[in-house]
Amino acid sequence: MTDPATVAVVGQPLPDLGAGTAGRRPGVHPQLVIGAVLVGLVVVTALVSLIWTPYDPEHAGAERLLPPGAEHWFGTDRFGRDVFSQVMAGAQITLLVGLVAVGIAVVAGVPLGVLAGMRGGRLGALLMRGSDILLAFPGLLLAIVLGAVYGAGTVTAMVALGIGSIPAFARVARSGTLQVMRSDYVLAARAANRGELAIAARHVLPNIAGTVLVQCSVNFAIAVLAEAGLSFLGLGTPPPTPSWGRMLQESQQFLGVADHLAIVPGIAIATAVLGLNLLGDGLRDVLDPRLSAVSPPAEPRPKAEPVETPPASLVEPVAPRQAQEPPPALDLRDLTVRTGGGRTLLSDVTIRVGAGERVGLIGESGSGKTMTALAALGLLPDGVAATGHVGLAGVPGNLLDRGEGALARLRGREISMVFQEPMTALNPLMRVGRQVAETMTVHGAVRRTATRRAAELLAEVGLPAGAARRYPHELSGGQRQRVVLAMALANDPAVLVADEPTTALDVTVQRQVLDLMVRLVRDRGAGLLFITHDLAVVSQVCERVVVLLDGVVVEEGPVAEVFAHPRHDYTRQLLAASTLEPRATPATVDHAVAPGSAEGSSSNRMVNLRADRVDQALIRVEDVTRTYTGRGQTVHALRGVSLNVREGQRFGIVGESGSGKSTLLRIVAGLDRATSGRVTSAGVDLTGPTPPRDLGELRAVLQVVFQDPYGSLDPRMTVGDIVAEPLLNPANVRDGGPLPAYPTKRPRFAAGLRGGPAASARRDAVREMLDAVGLPLDAADRYPHQFSGGQRQRIAIARALVCRPRILVADEPVSALDVSVRRQVLDLLARLADEHALTLLLVSHDLGVVRHVCDHVAVMRDGLVVEQGPTDQVYDDPQHDYTRRLREATPLLVR
């Protein structure tokens, strides 16, 4: 069932399902089972009828038009043939036509779709246009036409229905392929020097197999129906071969006399189609990654921190402050939230937000902070229930006892909410002015007044005139969040709940939105419950702070006090992880590594290469531009960027979204091409169309770690296979690489045939690497979904380093991770960079991250480098105005 019950189990650790099950949920899926049973029934019937039927289905031996009885279970037809035997034998032709038709469609449609998806461009477009034209000829029409030309019959029906189904398969295969090709794990495979065929075989086909299978089942059902229709029209299998459709057609003249002649084959057809459809739906549910995407296991807390819920004694008692305390605007008492399955998401959470008070609620992913907000507004998802007390000033009683209608009257008027994701929080089909006005009309305002007030509010949150007439997609993320804020404050509520309101925004925009929110809340004297993972933001926005860990409040108090003297271990640890101190003075920037020494048994080629280039830039970017054109518009992602990265340097690139930093990284990594300018990475000229051999050379020495640890690992491969993938291309395995036992005399073709080094050597290399990134050895046999975000990023780092590259390029490697894990991963990167004598190129939106890891930084904005130099210098004495703004906007943890 595609129901949000799965949403309710957010945060539930996935049971260990063992090898071979990627994202499968345990338990029996009812639709799948019923479908399989029905389809099995039809298949068995067809098979049995090949060797046995009660009577000869084509022999007219009995009395005509007998009703169902003991002798003839389903009666006889107008010639005296046994209906039961005919229905049994009819299953044969049904299955045969369906099977062949689907077979034709799969064999023709899937490669077409995959090709169109992988190649894109003109060829892809042409293939899909062709398939679209075929869409104008439905199978039934095609069968009639082909029947007219070549004569009707079984073969014609099969071929026509098969051809008619090709577009469906081509579309499914193409959209699946496009999705896979956009994934970071394909980019990672490219970066690992894998060819197109290998990518198609190892990543694309396994990942689209599920949807193709679903389509098979659906189209099989369509073919069964169409075959029956054709037989009914007399254009299917000719008599005397039994066929369900023809039986139905022949029954027509005996309606009222022998209705069973219509009903029996009708039930047979419906059974087959129902079974196939149920099977398809069941498969879709079971294979749908969204439904099986139970959120990943929680990050393992460091050893200093007890992972289990701290005992009650550890929970800091709330200081009695009733005397000077005004009555709370929002009063959450002993709030406990449980899923239908009995899992506790929040236990006994007590939070008070005074009138005009700003309270921060801090927690990492899975801590239950969003559930707290939703419970306060009565917006908990289906299947999740709250107990305890939710009180609002001026509203008698417990909000939890109110029905949806009574709650709705309070929401948006007394208490309102700002959500995390501005891109999806607004109705895409409605102008934003109307959406703001609706907040007021819902609570009784006159339409015209509301419209005028909405325009005022939009102006108040700093949107340009005329914004009310815009649709959400015409606004930027920051602007949309302002709209949501305007909506939330339209009725001057007593309490505003903001759930990570600026997490999706750039720092400079975050700063503006935060300032605005604080000002508006202060002006209105409203209470603010501000939910975030970012301690620095809390220190700037809030007066009081509540720390949530695994659904339990572990500490609370005034921000200054808690941050200066944290009493709970977890708070201490969060604070420590949130403060990224600048990198210690780099050893020697120029010659961090003496040529040939650190890499041990480097080959002569490498020593020479290094000796030649030791003083030169390892990565040289000269006046590079990158322009994307498409759909009538042009985007200038890079507008003339120049920089040099020297051997052993740790080079950071900082910029906000749209600055071009990721584009630059891809060009340097050979994953994209510059429109103009010169790029040299590790001695490989990447300017213009690069010869594939040179590109291979680059990828043997340059590896990439991507931003999203959830998207960059193929969900259907084991961790061992993922880490080993770069080793499969022998070109990547250099002398002095990770496989010393590998016999160098071995003929090249053998290496090619075996797909690179021997499997045992690969296993050893993988094990060594997993150990180096701090993962358990048994990790190799498990699947990515069994790991937390931080662990997945470790896997991605292991994959990048398994071939011992000289350059490691990391694109926002920690932006998707929790604070406490962020630091661990950064420190791991830094340590490995030292141990492996890596040149590191790190891209981040976070100045603090770059300052923590890098010794050199380039600041990018709108496709240009506005400033670059040693990190300390740029950070402490920014020359460019933008760098200054960026620095000022970056929230600092005030302790």
Add this chain to the structure above:
Amino acid sequence: MARHLASHVAQLAATLLVATAAIFVLLRVLPGDPAVVALGIEATPGALAAWRAEHGTDGPLLAQYLEWVGGLLTGDLGTSYVTSQELTPLVADRVQVTGILVLLGMLIALVVAVPVGTLAAVWHRNAGGVTLSAVSQVGVAVPNFLVGVLLVALFAVRLGWLPSGGWTAPVDGFGEFWRHVLLPAVALGSVQAAIITRYVRSAVLEIMREDFLRTARAKGLTFTGALMRHGLRNAGVPIVTVVGVQIASMLIGAVVIERVFAVPGLGSLLLDSVGNRDLLAVQSIVAVLVVLVVLLNFLVDLAYTVLDPRLRRAS
């Protein structure tokens, strides 16, 4: 917007050109000389030549194709090889019949499917929703001609309330028209209702999970209010697609229903022409059907841009 429209129209024209060429090759070129098909292999060369001259099949194939397409554009479908009838008035008459049947069937389907599918989604956790979903699942599996046969058995044969088949045009008597159109339209529409119910259900379920629906509730709408005001229009985008695809499939599927109820629609004409090996008629009817299907897809594309402001600009 104008540019968007222009590119759509260009695509439409290209699709129609290729599709008609395919039909021409399939039905005019591949079967061989239509004169031989019409007169038999024992016909004298003279008779064949005379036949070719009469039916205009003696020129080069490209010229014949262009003449045929030109005829399609100007509404001249040619003359039947077999009956020597003008095809245009015949086809026009039959298109009307099939059109009425299909549109009425779709109307019945939508009237049932939109509320039922929405309820099935809203109630998806309780018995009512599961039952609605199961019934629609079974409904999808039933072929429409079975429904037709059963309707005839019940209402025409047993109860005798309605005729078992035949047709009366609305202009020839409105009451009689309804008596004749009701059963085939219900047969055609009921299965569609089941199919569309399933799409509506999944579209509404999808919408129920959207963030903006939660936003709407956060500003004071009840769940039902939020679904009605914000949900249904958003669910409308995928539903319009399905309606377009299903009308196209009903145009073809009507062939079978017309056979059940002996309705003189386009499908019956197509089958009769196939039976007579009247290839020019088949060619023209198929062309008309394909043009209708392609136009429907085109209209669906346009409907998107009306429903979804994100698609109004090329950006």
